Amino acid sequence: MAAWVVWFIIAGILFIAEMLSITFYMLWLGIGAVVGGLIALFAPEALFLQVVAGAVVSLTLTFFTKRISKNFREAKGFTDTVDKLEGRKGIITKAITNEENGIVKVDGDTWTAISDVPISIGEKVIVIKRNSTVLYVKKESE
Structure with a gap:
């Protein structure tokens, strides 16, 4: 080659x-x-x-x-919109399991999602924190 x-x-x-x-x-x-x-x-x-x-x-x-x-x-006044994800609500579009990360949609954008507990498709979640391109989420009802 x-x-x-x-x-x-x-x-x-x-x-x-x-x-x-x-x-x-x-x-x-x-x-x-x-x-x-x-x-x-x-x-x-x-x-x-x-x-x-x-x-x-x-x-x-x-x-x-x-x-x-x-x-x-x-610079004064600079804000990165990605840093404002904590506390935002989203919907799970691919289930989060113990073996596999899921996908969450937040404000129209899709992100890889991780949670301590399994979360099904369609459930509402809240973003706890962001690490690079991965969001840590919890069920909204928790």
């Missing part, structure tokens, strides 16, 4: 991981992998250059966007 194909597969995996984590860190690594893949496409024998260029791009994006993101989040 050609090196550029491997780089693009790695980039795709990192982009998918980014969609699951919403941290933006995997995005920068994915972009670095794309750069490595582009270099591999045009200079397949330059493995060292591929790795170095991918690493430099990833580290540069990570370094500069962390500072920008931090400044943006600390």
Whole structure:
């Protein structure tokens, strides 16, 4: 398999991981992998250059966007709507069992849901806390 194909597969995996984590860190690594893949496409024998260029791009994006993101989040009046999920009500669209996470719909958005007790489809729940893309919920009646 050609090196550029491997780089693009790695980039795709990192982009998918980014969609699951919403941290933006995997995005920068994915972009670095794309750069490595582009270099591999045009200079397949330059493995060292591929790795170095991918690493430099990833580290540069990570370094500069962390500072920008931090400044943006600390700006007066900034509120992240995802942080306001605690206490919101939702409806279970896929049952939560002891063996499997469920899915909850809150304000029109679907989230992976975890609970200490099994919860059936259609039951109303309240969001206790959020951890990345997973909501911890409890039955509304509790």
